[in-house]
Amino acid sequence: MNNYRKKILITGGAGFIGSHVVRLFVEKYPKYQIYNLDALTYAGNLENLKDLEERPNYNFIKGDINDEKFIINIFSRHEFDGVIHLAAESHVDRSITDPLAFVRTNVLGTMNLLNAFKNTWDNDYEDKLFYHISTDEVYGSLGESGLFTETTSYDPNSPYSASKASSDHFVRAYGETYGLPYVISNCSNNYGPNQFPEKLIPLFINNILNNKPLPVYGDGNYTRDWLYVLDHARAIDLIYHKGKNKETYNIGGFNEWKNIDLVKLLCEQMDEKINREKESSEKLITYVKDRPGHDLRYAIDASKIKIELGWEPSVTFEEGLSKTIDWYLSNEDWLMNVTSGDYQKYYLKQYS
Ligand code: NAD
Ligand code: DAU
Numbered sequence: 001m002n003n004y005r006k007k008i009l010i011t012g013g014a015g016f017i018g019s020h021v022v023r024l025f026v027e028k029y030p031k032y033q034i035y036n037l038d039a040l041t042y043a044g045n046l047e048n049l050k051d052l053e054e055r056p057n058y059n060f061i062k063g064d065i066n067d068e069k070f071i072i073n074i075f076s077r078h079e080f081d082g083v084i085h086l087a088a089e090s091h092v093d094r095s096i097t098d099p100l101a102f103v104r105t106n107v108l109g110t111m112n113l114l115n116a117f118k119n120t121w122d123n124d125y126e127d128k129l130f131y132h133i134s135t136d137e138v139y140g141s142l143g144e145s146g147l148f149t150e151t152t153s154y155d156p157n158s159p160y161s162a163s164k165a166s167s168d169h170f171v172r173a174y175g176e177t178y179g180l181p182y183v184i185s186n187c188s189n190n191y192g193p194n195q196f197p198e199k200l201i202p203l204f205i206n207n208i209l210n211n212k213p214l215p216v217y218g219d220g221n222y223t224r225d226w227l228y229v230l231d232h233a234r235a236i237d238l239i240y241h242k243g244k245n246k247e248t249y250n251i252g253g254f255n256e257w258k259n260i261d262l263v264k265l266l267c268e269q270m271d272e273k274i275n276r277e278k279e280s281s282e283k284l285i286t287y288v289k290d291r292p293g294h295d296l297r298y299a300i301d302a303s304k305i306k307i308e309l310g311w312e313p314s315v316t317f318e319e320g321l322s323k324t325i326d327w328y329l330s331n332e333d334w335l336m337n338v339t340s341g342d343y344q345k346y347y348l349k350q351y352s
Contacts, residue, residue: 004033004057004141009080010066011037011113012087016195017133020233021084024047026058028237038087038326039064042342047334048194053107065109075116083117084240085110086133091198091348092160096292099159104162107170114174123179130138130182131240132171136225136273137161138186141295148186150248150299173324175246183243184256185235187251188300192229193327195211197339198346201321204263206335208281215351218290220260223297226254228320231313239307249309252300255317260285265318268323288351 013022013036027049029187042293052058065087079261088106090094092200095102110132117130139148140155154169156162174180191199197206204214229260235251243249257265267281305311328335 004031004164006081007078008032008082008084009035009037010084010086012085012286013060014038014040014046014048015086015090016043016192017190017232019048019194019230020059020192020229021086021236023052024230024233024237026055028050028328030057031032033059035061037061037063037065037082038067041089042231042346043090045338046177047192049150049338056136058274058294065112066228068115069329070111070224071112071116072119074305075120078158079120080117081127082131082240083113084131084133084236085113087124088164089160091196092137092158093161093291095158096350097162097326098221103158103166106160107166110167111170114170114180118174118178118180125179125181128181129240129245130171130174130180131236131243132168132184133236134168134183134184134186135161135164136186136188136250137295137300138165138168139298142297147299148248148250148252150186150304172246174343179265181245182248183239183245183249184192185239185243185249185251185305186236186300187226187232188227188253188298190229190232192324193331195229196333197343200259200262201266202328202335203323204266205270205325207341208267208284209274209328209335211288212284214267214281214284214287216260216263217288218294218315219239219272220258220263220287221293222259223256223298223299224259224262225252226257226262226320227251228254228315228317228323230271231315232315235305235311238268238311242309244308248300250300251303251305251311252302253262253303253313253317254300255313256297256299257317257324261338266321343351
């Protein structure tokens with residue numbers, strides 16, 4: 001164990017983005033011990049990391065960040081040098097039906113981690129770092145023009161974004177008040193392999209495969225800035241190692257799409273890949289009741305991370321979308337497993 005140079009706790013590592021971050025760190029840094037702490041909620045899936053199970057520098061801990069005693073216990077046992085905190089309730093629609101669950105995990109869970117980290121190092125923070133993974137949704141909604149920068153005021157509109165904004169504030173407050181070293185990054189919409197099919201792209205891929213309606217909220221003219229998940233993982237690696245204490249970095253794809261245009265591109269690629277007649281998937285598009293408080297547009301100005309750390313997206317949207325579809329087509333068992341059971345109840349409640 002003494003050969004290992006750092007012990008890093010990654011929370012939420014069995015989820016979508018977390019699983020890519022865990023894989024990148026385990027493979028790229030054999031001298032680090034990586035601890036993946038995850039409660040395995042409906043969104044967590046150890047299948048995402050099956051190939052890493054035998055790696056000597058990978059450890060899985062099943063546990064809930066809301067359990068204060070448990071968190072204190074694992075910090076005193078392992079004395080993590082760094083925390084990369086991704087565990088969260090992450091779906092806006094679920095936050096509208098159950099906001100308290102978002103306060104518990106996203107706010108109180110983050111507090112438990114901050115307190116445990118602070119108490120472990122007791123002001124002796126050399127080479128230590130708490131990295132909070134956050135979202136562009138904390139900035140609220142843009143109109144037709146403009147971009148979110150790191151100095152845009154917080155203006156969250158959904159219970160999800162309010163809970164993430166709150167946890168960002170607590171991380172900063174611990175930096176100012178207790179000198180806890182931290183970085184925060186706020187990223188735009190991710191897509192790619194392992195994403196749970198409650199989010200737009202995998203939900204629509206699954207529905208096309210099953211010939212089910214594609215429920216577009218409102219008029220479909222909402223805009224998001226899409227980033228391939230592996231590019232986000234690369235940015236997290238860079239920020240963890242090269243980011244400056246107390247700084248925030250925005251991460252985005254320079255890649256804005258209106259939902260309806262994205263869905264049409266997805267339909268076109270799906271028709272081609274599964275040998276359906278042209279335009280047959282598009283016929284499944286169904287406009288449905290809008291999401292309450294639906295933010296019109298998100299778009300990130302990612303020039304700070306580009307200039308200071310040399311990061312930029314490496315995957316074009318057409319290429320990333322094509323890779324994503326290919327992954328779901330060759331992992332239909334994964335899709336079947338996660339869409340059985342409770343998923344059916346969620347789907348009926350959300351879309352009927
Ligand atoms: P996800 O829902 O796919 O995964 C969340 C993971 O956290 C799951 O493995 C789940 O089991 C775990 N988890 C949930 N509650 C927990 C608890 N109480 N204790 C321990 N583990 C718990 O989420 P994601 O899309 O991978 O997002 C990860 C992080 O990135 C979140 O903090 C999210 O706010 C942020 N983010 C996501 C996006 C995006 O587009 N998906 C964009 C920007 C930021
Ligand atoms: O911007 C970053 C955020 O992106 C992350 O912080 C969140 O964790 C992540 O879930 C995502 O939030 P969105 O609400 O933007 O993602 P979602 O995939 O739910 O929706 C994308 C857009 O598609 C949004 O405008 C709502 C719309 N939509 C979504 C679903 C699920 C539909 O029209 N129909 C749908 O069924």
